[in-house]
Amino acid sequence: MDIARTPSTPDGNIEMADAAVEPKAPPEIRREDYTPFAWLVPTTRLDFALGLEKTRVTATLEVERNPAADASPTIRLNGDGLELVSLKCDGGDCAGHMMDGDDLVVTLEGDSHTLEIVTELDPSANSQLMGLYASGGMLCTQCEAEGFRRITFFPDRPDVLSTYTVTMRAPKKDFPVLLSNGNRVRMDDDGELLTAEWHDPWPKPSYLFALVAGDLVARTDHFTTMSGRVVELNVWVRDGDLERTEHAMESLKRSMKWDEETFGREYDLDLFNIVAVSDFNMGAMENKGLNVFNTKYVLADPETATDGDYDGIEGVIGHEYFHNWSGNRITCRDWFQLSLKEGFTVLRDQLFSQDMGSAPVKRIEDVRVLRGAQFPEDSGPLAHPIRPDSYREISNFYTATVYNKGAEVIRMMKTLAGDEAFRQGTDTYFDRHDGEAATCEDFVRSIEDGAGLDLTQFRLWYSQAGTPKVSVNLTHHGDEAILELSQNVPDTPGQSGKKPMPIPLKIALFDRDEGTHAGEQLIVLDKASDTFRFPGFATKPVLSINRGFSAPVSIQRDIPSDELVFLAATDDDPFARYEAMQDLMVAYLVSASKGDLDEESREAKQADIVRAIGSVIDDEAIEDLMRGELMSMPSQTYIMEQIDEADPARIFERREELKAVIGRKLAHGLRQLYQRAEKLPYSRSAEAKGARKLKTLVLSYLVASDPQGASALAAKQYENADNMTDRQGALMVLTGVDGVERTGALLDFYNRYRGNPLVIDKWFSLQAMSMHPQVIEHVKALAEHEDFTLKNPNRVRSLYMAFAANPHGFHAESGEGYRMIADLILGLDPINAQTAARFVPALGRWRKMEPGRSALMREQLERIAAAPKLSRDTFEQVTRSLG
Structure with missing residues (x-):
């Protein structure tokens, strides 16, 4: 089963439906009792x-x-x-x-x-x-x-x-x-x-x-x-x-x-x-x-x-x-084994999509999903292993941990085994357990036997929750590069004192002057700390680590900006190059949002970022799909996850400021990219898809530095569009600014597609996700629109899940965004409990926020918990979120 891949809810005017009173404490189901x-x-x-x-x-x-x-x-x-x-x-x-x-x-x-x-x-x-x-x-x-x-x-x-x-x-x-x-x-x-x-x-x-x-x-x-x-x-x-x-x-x-x-x-x-x-x-x-x-x-x-x-x-x-084989012919013995079918099948669909399109871009997209959904889950009150130990309502465990982290854990087995041996392991699994209701242990043992691996310690990935943090320190003595690594798996609800897990890390050591390396290597950190020595370096190399995102971990290293700029410009591993660019921007945005930089330091770090993005714009060897990834800024949500007591308003200001600097400093190169991209006619080729991706990305930078000029360009793109990608991209930019172009485009879009529910879902989402200062009022108005209904999950998600994923509106200082989502949960729960419960985690991140917003979020969770007619689905999510 694929969980809905869409990014939700209204104000206190929602009419509450009747529902039978559910028991406040549904029984706990434990894996050990099977x-x-x-x-x-x-x-x-x-x-x-x-x-x-x-x-x-x-x-x-x-x-x-x-x-x-x-x-x-x-x-x-x-x-x-x-x-x-x-x-x-x-x-x-x-x-x-x-x-x-x-x-x-x-x-x-x-x-x-x-x-x-x-x-x-x-x-x-x-x-x-x-x-x-x-x-x-x-x-x-x-x-x-x-x-x-x-x-x-x-x-x-x-x-x-x-x-x-x-x-x-x-x-x-x-x-x-x-x-x-x-x-x-x-x-x-x-x-x-x-x-x-x-x-x-x-x-x-x-x-x-x-x-x-x-x-x-x-x-x-x-x-x-x-x-x-x-x-x-x-x-x-x-x-x-x-x-x-x-x-x-x-x-x-x-x-x-x-x-x-x-x-x-x-x-x-x-x-x-x-x-x-x-x-x-x-x-x-x-x-x-x-x-x-x-x-x-x-x-x-x-x-x-x-x-x-x-x-x-x-x-x-x-x-x-x-799933016909990984889920149907071999199914789960019990629901604790859900990742047996879902984690394995997610990996299979990821590998399929990599082969059907751009493998590097697909890998980046998958990691972005993991970091945007699963990493926060792993560090919050809803953290659980990919094979949980207990649950009260199983529908709440169709999570990014079970699906996406589960896929990454099996991908690590593939990395350790190699492609051929991993195939032998999966053949063993299919042959041995066909027609059975199997367990995660059955799968691991099959990979062990078929691939010839010892996965005894690796099994900890199935039982320990939390995202491992890997600390990295590279030094140089004589002709040796010395890499010191340590790992820590943070405490999570119900689990403390975690054991070290085997972490496969693909690395390369670059000669700074030549811009080359002697080859990629795979090292495995399976202790709390370890040291790896690499001879043959007259000078200190530049480390490229976790290439291809070989392990679902958080890399923590103090790396100079000039090395990140070097990797962003020269690394031959597409993911590592993307990662260097992201690290460069995240480091700046975290420091700037926390107020740790003086004006001179801010300008110097902005200049590093501009230089790195400029090198991407000028690199003719990069395909445009990949160029779009390298030039993309980290999301505000991801930046908030890197800061304790995060202030969303300050992060938003610093991120928009950086976007404007990039748009202003690189205006000429950005406009040249746009002019080249708009010449390509529509097709489903990788080249044409990359061109469309760039056009919207360029517009987002230009509108931050030149709202009037970029709005006119976006309006022109909207009017001339012969495909939904270009039209939606232009409308996305226009929804964030005031002006006749915005009003006219939204009205035209609705009238053009009013008979198509899926496209009208886009119309709702674009407005709910916009950076417009009145986004909350817009969402309230849309909740009263004749085309909005609580009975269709797609429509509910299109408005309110989009809004809950919009930190600019959801985290409004007044707390109005939190009240809207709480009201939705209470109104939707008796109608569709499964969908309602999926909105709770947005409020459950209250511990990450600065004290004022944190208190407002917790207040809404407590209000939901006090409701007399909660479903089991929502009750479990709320009580776990409160802790």
Whole structure:
């Protein structure tokens, strides 16, 4: 499953929906308490009589005692708000049953039985978008992690694997397309009633069950696997969206081919379906043979989708397809093992995207996400290992730690093993555990055995939370360069006194005069401190460290600005070059924001940055996609993470000041870049994508130094744009300034795309993320807009998640931004608890802020915690954030 990759909430006028009072302290689930389920469910038959307001589900379960578990006279079938119509056991009445909360507990005396359970649902009333729900006249499901229990009573846990046969009956006029997992067995049409039967031959857990019914059309294609089987491919969308599915289909075919070539994994069914759904909590879901996607990650054409949208679609489609093996054929024993499938699959989609585009740029993008989302998580109250020890609500653990840090941990194994040996390790994993519900330990042991590694100490990466801090000191004596390294894994909630972990670091030592090095080396810091000696240096070299971001650590070193300028201009590792540029700017912005620099020092450090960026502008050997990364400033959020008691207003001022200096000092070179870039016609080539990236970046620098002139240039770009990347980039710049150009462009954008929900989401986001001084008032007004609704997660995220990610507005000194997000959480929680809970971490960073803002953020968390009707999702996030 892909968590929503979008950047959320309103004022106190939100009308609170009614909700049942939830227990204030949901039970804690602990990994150490895992025991196998007492009963197996080899086969499951589901019969659906479908309707938007009333659906009847008949579930027939063949159950038998599990010889690997302790015997139990009862079977617990999980439910969540279900209406039990009838229950039969072996064809007769079932007297031995009782309700325990939402669960159905049945007494079974023999070794095997057939249970028939009938439930009735109202999909139209399911605003939580978990289980079976209605979306714009369609019916669809989302069952990960615990949504299946909202459909029927079942042992809703990932280690209970079953083969599913699904029969659906529905009025043809309402639901002419009926889809489920696996292969289509039959389709009957009597003119009014449509009946479809689907069978998935591969045992799966209930969280991978899927059903879609609606009025849909499909782009159809095929793929021939490496063994010669022909697989039918379909991308299902609403009528009118078909023309925007070509990129999705091509991305699917590229994913299938890449997985065969890179990991040796072949698709295993005759059919692969993707369905685009407008109302969806996540990015997409990997249900076996029937992937359900947020429309955001399916629909694209140049007029409505940016280059980033295109890349996102390719990456998410790859992610869900790769889950077919890393998640479906081998699933999780329990939810503590979530990174087993998600961390591994994120790595696989990252490697795929690297191969499909610019590998260095993709690596930088992935590290930016890690630092922007996971590093703060690791240093805050929500810190947890990639394999957590406990949880109260599993939906809260679909986190950047489990996904993105999990991917980095497996990437380190790949670095230690080398590509060929790592492939042998993954082959061992797939062969050894196919058809099983496995653990993270199973994966590590497979890599150990297949790649010939000893990963005993490496396992600490799975059990210890926190981002390791690596201190670096390079000295020179005689003809030797001496590198002293030490590591510290900070204390996190529930964990202190961490042990040293193996940290693979790729390094190079540059001759300062020649601008070259003798070759990249891999060193491993596996102690609290260690010293590495490198002979053959007549003078002290310049160190390039953690090249390619070989380890997810924070490098701490006192490096002179002139060495950073040197690396930014000459390092042959693209990531290390980017890192030097970022370090140069971060060091200045942190010091300037803290008031540690006098005027002379500020001007000198600004001059270093200008010189470094100038060298990037002038370097004709750099591709423009990479040039755009090298010239980009670190985000305000990232800078705040480097400062204790951060003052967002001061950081904003210093960052805008630096941007203006760069725009003014390098105006000529920036305008030359822009003029060159605007000559390239639209295409999806790397060259054209790089040109579009540069145009928006140049505008952002110029508007800081020359608002009037840059606004006119942005307005011209907006008017002449023949693609969404250029149009959105220009509008992004215009939203941050006052003037007729801003008003006219926003009105034109809305009128031009008002029938396209995904593009109108952009319209909301651009305004919520703007640097405009009245951004809070704009967000309040947008919350009252006729196109805004709390019932669609995309729309909620487009406005309020964008605002929560905008430190200029969210961290307003008055605290109004914090109140807005708290009000949203309280208003959204009874409607869609899973989405509401994802807004809490923005307030949970209160410990990082200066005392005034810190108190205001904590006050809002306490206000949320005091609410009488909080969901388990939000309750857990708030209480952990408060500490």
